[in-house]
Amino acid sequence: MSGIFVTGTGTEVGKTVVAAVAAHTLAADGATVAVFKPCVTGLDELSADGPISGDIGPKSARRLADHELLRAASGSGQSDEEIAPYRYGPPASPHLAAALAGEQIDPERLRAAAGRAAAGAEAIVCEGVGGLLVPLAGEYLVRELAVELGYPLAIAAGPGLGTINHTLLTIEVARAAGLVVAAVVLTPWPHEPSELERSNRKTIAALGEVTVMTLPEVDLAAPDSWPELRFSR
Numbered sequence: 001m002s003g004i005f006v007t008g009t010g011t012e013v014g015k016t017v018v019a020a021v022a023a024h025t026l027a028a029d030g031a032t033v034a035v036f037k038p039c040v041t042g043l044d045e046l047s048a049d050g051p052i053s054g055d056i057g058p059k060s061a062r063r064l065a066d067h068e069l070l071r072a073a074s075g076s077g078q079s080d081e082e083i084a085p086y087r088y089g090p091p092a093s094p095h096l097a098a099a100l101a102g103e104q105i106d107p108e109r110l111r112a113a114a115g116r117a118a119a120g121a122e123a124i125v126c127e128g129v130g131g132l133l134v135p136l137a138g139e140y141l142v143r144e145l146a147v148e149l150g151y152p153l154a155i156a157a158g159p160g161l162g163t164i165n166h167t168l169l170t171i172e173v174a175r176a177a178g179l180v181v182a183a184v185v186l187t188p189w190p191h192e193p194s195e196l197e198r199s200n201r202k203t204i205a206a207l208g209e210v211t212v213m214t215l216p217e218v219d220l221a222a223p224d225s226w227p228e229l230r231f232s233r
């Protein structure tokens with residue numbers, strides 16, 4: 001069983017893209033791949049501009065939700081529920097989105113769902129929510145879930161100004177909790193990186209004592225054109 005937990009320096013930094021490309025690579029290698037995301041929020045914003053389409057590809061009438069993109073990328077036949085046990089409309093932190101729905105996220109349910117997903121596959125790619133210190137329920141943060149699952153981390157981060165601080169903070173929090181950082185992935189990595197971007201890459205590798213990978217801009221609607229993204233075990 002190989003597994004990776006994709007976190008990031010925050011929200012909208014490329015976690016889903018990194019997780020999708022990693023899952024697609026594993027599937028292309030011939031593995032049965034499961035995907036898992038503890039909680040998806042912001043579904044209201046996706047359905048605002050068109051009919052629902054679960055298909056990846058040019059015909060998609062709206063941006064896919066994270067669990068839909070992960071399913072399409074991995075080729076897994078998992079249901080929405082199996083991939084993401086908690087799914088909410090408002091774009092809010094999981095603990096708040098759950099509270100707004102009159103619910104509370106149950107860590108045990110997350111552990112059980114992640115375990116079931118892993119049991120049905122040869123490899124699993126998990127995507128966190130926001131960054132490592134995002135609350136799921138009370139003091140149970142994304143970090144706590146990552147520690148319980150025990151997979152190495154891939155940290156998605158932007159290539160530009162501000163990324164050194166955000167990335168090193170994430171690495172410190174991860175290692176302090178006993179998590180192993182497999183790699184940082186700078187995304188989207190420009191075709192012609194500037195001096196700042198090239199310097200960021202080197203500086204994060206040196207100060208974070210970490211492998212820094214890069215992912216160029218991909219066409220999310222065309223998985224066959226995606227590059228390979230593999231994390232060494």
Ligand SMILES: Nc1ncnc2c1ncn2[C@@H]1O[C@H](COP(=O)(O)OP(=O)(O)O)[C@@H](O)[C@H]1O
Nearest residue numbers: 011012013014015016017187188215216217218
């Ligand atoms: N390598 C990439 N290729 C194409 N788009 C990217 C890439 N990296 C990030 N993006 C874009 O950045 C935005 C945030 O990415 P996403 O993976 O959804 O972030 P997160 O999961 O961290 O919230 C999306 O619009 C996504 O398409």
Ligand SMILES: [Mg+2]
Nearest residue numbers: 015016066127
């Ligand atoms: Mg995401």
